[in-house]
Amino acid sequence: MSKYETVIGLEVHVELATESKIFCSCPTAFGAGPNTHVCPVCLGFPGTLPVLNKRAVEYALRAALALNCHISSFAKFDRKNYFYPDLPKAYQISQYDLPLATGGYLEIQTAGVTRRIGITRVHLEEDAGKLVHAPSGEYSLADYNRTGVPLIEIVSEPDIRSPEEARAYLEKLKSILQYTGVSDVKMEEGSLRCDANISIMPAGSTRFGARAEIKNLNSFKAVQRGLEYEVKRQAQLLDAGGKVVQETRRWDEDKGETYTMRSKEEAHDYRYFPDPDLVPVMVDETWVAAIRQSLPELPDARRHRYIYELGLPPYDAGVITASRAMADFFEAVLAEYPDAKTVSNWVMGEITRYLNASNMEITQSGLSPAALAELLKLQADGTISGTIAKTVFEEMLATGHRAADIVKEKGLVQISHEPVIASLVDQAIAANPATVSDYRSGKEKALGFLVGQVMKLSGGKANPELVNRLLREKLQ
Amino acid sequence: MKITVEEVAHVAQLARLEITEEEMRLYTDQLNAILEYAARLDSLDTSGIQPTAHVLPLKNVFREDIKKTCLPLDEVLANAPRAEGGMFRVPPVLETEEASQ
Numbered sequence: 001m002s003k004y005e006t007v008i009g010l011e012v013h014v015e016l017a018t019e020s021k022i023f024c025s026c027p028t029a030f031g032a033g034p035n036t037h038v039c040p041v042c043l044g045f046p047g048t049l050p051v052l053n054k055r056a057v058e059y060a061l062r063a064a065l066a067l068n069c070h071i072s073s074f075a076k077f078d079r080k081n082y083f084y085p086d087l088p089k090a091y092q093i094s095q096y097d098l099p100l101a102t103g104g105y106l107e108i109q110t111a112g113v114t115r116r117i118g119i120t121r122v123h124l125e126e127d128a129g130k131l132v133h134a135p136s137g138e139y140s141l142a143d144y145n146r147t148g149v150p151l152i153e154i155v156s157e158p159d160i161r162s163p164e165e166a167r168a169y170l171e172k173l174k175s176i177l178q179y180t181g182v183s184d185v186k187m188e189e190g191s192l193r194c195d196a197n198i199s200i201m202p203a204g205s206t207r208f209g210a211r212a213e214i215k216n217l218n219s220f221k222a223v224q225r226g227l228e229y230e231v232k233r234q235a236q237l238l239d240a241g242g243k244v245v246q247e248t249r250r251w252d253e254d255k256g257e258t259y260t261m262r263s264k265e266e267a268h269d270y271r272y273f274p275d276p277d278l279v280p281v282m283v284d285e286t287w288v289a290a291i292r293q294s295l296p297e298l299p300d301a302r303r304h305r306y307i308y309e310l311g312l313p314p315y316d317a318g319v320i321t322a323s324r325a326m327a328d329f330f331e332a333v334l335a336e337y338p339d340a341k342t343v344s345n346w347v348m349g350e351i352t353r354y355l356n357a358s359n360m361e362i363t364q365s366g367l368s369p370a371a372l373a374e375l376l377k378l379q380a381d382g383t384i385s386g387t388i389a390k391t392v393f394e395e396m397l398a399t400g401h402r403a404a405d406i407v408k409e410k411g412l413v414q415i416s417h418e419p420v421i422a423s424l425v426d427q428a429i430a431a432n433p434a435t436v437s438d439y440r441s442g443k444e445k446a447l448g449f450l451v452g453q454v455m456k457l458s459g460g461k462a463n464p465e466l467v468n469r470l471l472r473e474k475l476q
Numbered sequence: 477m478k479i480t481v482e483e484v485a486h487v488a489q490l491a492r493l494e495i496t497e498e499e500m501r502l503y504t505d506q507l508n509a510i511l512e513y514a515a516r517l518d519s520l521d522t523s524g525i526q527p528t529a530h531v532l533p534l535k536n537v538f539r540e541d542i543k544k545t546c547l548p549l550d551e552v553l554a555n556a557p558r559a560e561g562g563m564f565r566v567p568p569v570l571e572t573e574e575a576s577q
């Protein structure tokens with residue numbers, strides 16, 4: 001047991017997948033030329049009025065309900081004032097004391113233990129623009145295309161107790177948001193961003209230590225590594241009789257360390273006040289009920305169902321349900337080939353391997369659930385062996401052809417004709433006298449080698465059960 | 477409520493205003509006069525009244541999520557003192573000053 005206990009809270013910003021910005025009609029799409037997705041509203045010209053995008057509110061409500069939050073009956077927008085050229089208005093429209101939703105939670109599983117992590121609040125705000133700094137340091141350039149893109153900020157309670165839990169929290173959050181369809185939640189593309197507050201305290205204490213806020217955690221791995229580094233840094237400080245200073249630090253991925261950005265006190269004096277240009281949002285019971293009704297089955301419910309109704313191991317159920325696309329694929333295969341364990345093994349094995357190697361999502365792979373079901377049926381009815389099924393699978397992905405056609409074209413039908421296999425078995429026995437005598441002297445393992453030899457002679461097409469039986473009979 | 481010279485200096489700094497010692501004293505007096513005037517409201521009994529978060533009797537004003545044409549780039553940059561590559565050219569900002577959102 002460690003001397004210190006770690007306390008972590010995460011602030012996550014998620015870009016909502018609306019067509020237009022939160023307070024104007026400019027598109028949110030990525031990749032446009034600098035300042036081509038801007039208008040007088042998002043440029044903060046005097047005399048313009050922001051008008052709230054209804055879908056942004058609906059998406060925020062969806063996310064909040066999926067995170068078990070209480071929806072406020074009265075929410076308002078406030079101005080968060082600070083000077084930085086990524087904000088043309090010199091304030092960001094956000095929500096301060098009356099956010100859209102409060103008091104939720106999500107559940108994480110680490111090392112087989114389920115823990116509930118509280119969610120303090122979910123609020124709506126606008127994104128800022130992008131700055132490019134001239135290499136000479138003489139000037140900076142501002143592109144306001146991202147200014148006004150709708151974000152939700154999700155603030156966790158300081159309930160997270162390790163860097164590993166922080167990562168599990170983020171992965172679960174990503175999964176839930178992806179299920180609700182409110183965001184494409186891609187951390188690499190910046191549609192999910194995470195800042196962390198972290199402190200340590202003597203084990204058993206109830207008083208939190210001074211915390212550091214860590215920025216620039218740009219991947220799940222960076223979150224875990226950055227926090228692991230910070231735990232070590234703070235522990236070394238305390239061990240040496242020093243003190244942790246409350247400050248903002250930045251994670252340097254290449255160096256693998258955090259460094260001081262600025263001290264916290266002054267920078268956080270944002271002089272919030274209610275935005276007079278925007279009227280309150282009042283969400284009634286009917287609206288909440290309609291959104292609750294429209295939510296899909298969420299990852300935890302699905303995981304539970306896979307474990308208790310389909311009999312999958314908890315680990316497999318967790319991996320498959322983490323991605324909605326993968327879980328949908330799994331169920332579509334199951335609809336045509338109702339053997340959950342076999343389908344799960346394929347999804348967890350061959351398919352995941354292929355997707356990882358090619359860095360693709362299941363929806364990009366071109367593999368249809370029907371095509372996989374057809375392959376599994378060919379294996380189940382004995383047309384092809386398990387080994388051949390893997391070869392056919394690779395061929396399917398490479399060519400997009402149907403399993404049955406590949407089997408026919410390439411002559412991959414399993415050989416189950418006894419005399420043919422018997423002659424292959426004889427060949428293998430004749431060619432490997434040493435192994436044969438090993439087996440006869442009691443080395444059971446030697447049989448595996450001989451089975452392999454027969455399979456090789458058959459080009460992988462021999463029925464493995466038949467090979468096993470005939471080998472045993474002939475070696476008696 | 478009494479506002480101090482230090483508070484005025486702090487707010488001026490947050491608002492990036494450069495003011496002289498003399499102005500600082502002047503604004504302190506003026507702000508105090510305003511605050512004292514507004515403090516008259518404190519004498520009212522508001523215990524049975526809901527706090528006001530907004531002065532307009534409106535709620536839920538929305539627009540549909542439909543994208544429209546944006547401002548042409550030459551108009552976007554028309555008033556910019558300096559521009560480069562379609563972007564506003566601004567005084568250098570240091571990464572370490574980066575504000576949070």
Ligand SMILES: [Zn+2]
Nearest residue numbers: 024026039042
């Ligand atoms: Zn705009």
